[in-house]
Amino acid sequence: MTTALLLLAVVLSVYGLQSVKDQRAASCSSGPITRLLPCPGDRDLSQGEVGVEMAAGYQVELTIDSTVVPKDELSVQGSGFFYTPGPGTATGALAPGTHTARVTYYLATAGPAAAQEYAWNFSTT
Numbered sequence: 001m002t003t004a005l006l007l008l009a010v011v012l013s014v015y016g017l018q019s020v021k022d023q024r025a026a027s028c029s030s031g032p033i034t035r036l037l038p039c040p041g042d043r044d045l046s047q048g049e050v051g052v053e054m055a056a057g058y059q060v061e062l063t064i065d066s067t068v069v070p071k072d073e074l075s076v077q078g079s080g081f082f083y084t085p086g087p088g089t090a091t092g093a094l095a096p097g098t099h100t101a102r103v104t105y106y107l108a109t110a111g112p113a114a115a116q117e118y119a120w121n122f123s124t125t
Contacts, residue, residue, distance in 0.1 A: 030118055032058055032105065037082065040120040049075075050122075051082035052103050059112075063102040067091050094124045 028039040032055040038048075050064060051074075060081045062069040067090050075082045081103075085091045102119040106112055 033103065033118060034079075036101075036120055038122045041122065043123045043125055049082040049084050050101050051075075051080060052105075053078075053080040054105060055079065057107050057109065058105050059108050061104040063104070064091050064094070065099050096123075096125050098123050 028036045030036075033052050034055060035053040037051050037053075051062060052060060054060060056079050058079065060074075062074060062081060062083055064083070064085065069083045069090055073083055073089055075084070083089075085094045087093060098121055100119055100121050102117055104115050104117050106115040
């Protein structure tokens with residue numbers, strides 16, 4: 001009986017952790033945006049990369065706190081578009097607090113006239 005209860009507890013724990021992971025992944029994507037970095041609401045201690053991974057065929061413009069990130073400061077990795085804030089960059093190092101990232105995206109075949117936007121907030125410490 002004790003073994004069965006322990007086994008049931010383990011199975012429920014694994015299921016619960018997977019549900020949390022699935023919910024977290026869902027909050028980090030939207031439509032053709034397959035991943036946001038950092039996720040909305042995250043506290044980013046290291047001021048790492050900010051960006052998006054898109055479905056294939058999209059072009060993006062990334063804005064951080066009303067500063068458009070120049071194309072030559074974006075690191076393009078497949079369908080991912082990433083920016084690392086810091087000294088000598090368009091935004092410089094991000095001050096502690098809440099920041100807003102905004103991605104303007106469009107299918108390359110449709111052009112900028114068909115652009116859509118998505119914005120999210122994250123915090124740095």
